[in-house]
Amino acid sequence: MSNVVSLSTARKRKKVYRCPDCPKKYDSAAWLYKHVEEVHGDLIPPGVTVKQYVFNRKYNKTHGSCVICKKETKWDENLGKYKRYCSDECRKEARRRFLKNAKKKLGTGNPASDPEHQLKAIKGRSYSGEYTFKDGGKVGYSSSYEMDFLRFLDEDMGFPSSEVEQCEIIFWIKLNGKKRFHIPDFYLPSFQLIVNIKTFKNMNSNIQTTGKLRQKLSDKAIVDDGSYHYILILDKDYTDFIQMMTTLKELRDSDSDDDGNKIIVIPEY
Numbered sequence: 001m002s003n004v005v006s007l008s009t010a011r012k013r014k015k016v017y018r019c020p021d022c023p024k025k026y027d028s029a030a031w032l033y034k035h036v037e038e039v040h041g042d043l044i045p046p047g048v049t050v051k052q053y054v055f056n057r058k059y060n061k062t063h064g065s066c067v068i069c070k071k072e073t074k075w076d077e078n079l080g081k082y083k084r085y086c087s088d089e090c091r092k093e094a095r096r097r098f099l100k101n102a103k104k105k106l107g108t109g110n111p112a113s114d115p116e117h118q119l120k121a122i123k124g125r126s127y128s129g130e131y132t133f134k135d136g137g138k139v140g141y142s143s144s145y146e147m148d149f150l151r152f153l154d155e156d157m158g159f160p161s162s163e164v165e166q167c168e169i170i171f172w173i174k175l176n177g178k179k180r181f182h183i184p185d186f187y188l189p190s191f192q193l194i195v196n197i198k199t200f201k202n203m204n205s206n207i208q209t210t211g212k213l214r215q216k217l218s219d220k221a222i223v224d225d226g227s228y229h230y231i232l233i234l235d236k237d238y239t240d241f242i243q244m245m246t247t248l249k250e251l252r253d254s255d256s257d258d259d260g261n262k263i264i265v266i267p268e269y
Contacts, residue, residue: 004223004226004261004262004264005261005262005263005264006263006264006265007240007243007244007247007263007265015027015250015251015254016254017029017031017032017253017254018032019032019035019036019039019040020036020054020057020058021036021039021040021043021057022039022040024039029249029250029253029254032054033050033051033054036050036053036054037050049075049077051077051080052075052077055080055081061082063082064081064082064083065082066084066085066086066087066090067084067085067090067094068085068086068090068091068093068094069086069090071086072086073085073086074086076160076162076163078158078159078160079159079160079163079190080249080252080253081190081252083160083162083163084162084163084189084190085162088137091162095165095168098168128140128141128142128143129141129147131147131150131151131154133150133154133159133160133161134154134155135160135161135162136161137160137161137162138161139161139164139165139166139186140166141166142185143197145197145198145199145235145236146185146186146197148236149185149186149195149197149233149236149238150164152238156238157242157245159188163188163189163190164186164187164188165186165187165188165189166185166186166187167183167184167185167186167187167194167195168183168187169183169184169187169194169228170182170183171183171184171218171221171222171225172221173214173217173218173220173221174217175213175214175217182214182217182218182221182222184196184218184222185197191229191245191248191252192227192228192229193228193229193230193231193244193248194222194228194229194230194231195230195231195233195241196215196218196219196230196231196232196233197233198215198232198233198234198269199234199235200212200234200269201235212269215232215269219232219266223262223264226262227262228262229244229248229262229263229264230262230263230264230265230266231244231264231265231266232265232266232267232269234267234269237267240265240267241265244263244265247263248263
């Protein structure tokens with residue numbers, strides 16, 4: 001299992017940004033890019049940004065590859081990475097394969113215990129819908145709070161639609177003596193980040209108590225899995241999320257060794 005660290009602990013780590021072409025190193029990505037552009041600018045190929053050049057040199061790449069069909073993918077300057085999929089078709093195919101594998105593991109039987117059936121039920125709710133990003137891509141949501149999060153990613157954070165997915169990763173919990181599954185709200189694949197969006201306002205006491213218990217069990221299941229960074233966002237407060245994204249980008253861009261640590265942010269509720 002990976003170690004779990006808080007956001008504040010992760011931000012205290014010393015991050016090192018090394019030049020790919022000389023021994024110089026810096027304590028911020030901005031200074032590294034400035035150095036590379038000024039000192040090694042003649043090495044940057046035409047049509048390639050400084051950030052892309054550093055990424056290519058660090059990971060020995062010349063282009064991105066679609067995780068499905070292996071065709072070349074475009075560079076995303078905002079995220080500082082190549083896109084995971086070359087087209088919407090490949091993105092849909094990735095989801096289809098995931099659901100097929102999940103169903104194979106779980107088998108058939110009671111539809112209510114089938115994650116694929118549950119995902120269809122969630123998307124079919126009267127308050128579910130699709131948010132359209134500025135780039136034209138669409139991402140589904142199943143509550144007004146989830147829709148607001150997508151709007152925040154699009155308008156305030158500049159996220160492309162291709163880097164946000166309705167989560168289809170399954171975690172198992174045990175509630176009232178019965179085995180149940182939990183499907184989080186969103187997944188940001190480039191950062192291996194799972195996001196849950198919740199509110200416990202305007203609920204009667206019985207529903208709120210059950211909801212909080214189920215959420216705590218779900219939080220624990222995600223943390224115990226140890227494969228993902230995780231954040232729970234309550235009542236549209238995105239303060240911790242903004243800080244978390246800054247930290248994850250810094251860790252990704254630096255040469256620091258994270259020792260497999262996963263950052264977990266779960267506010268009190």
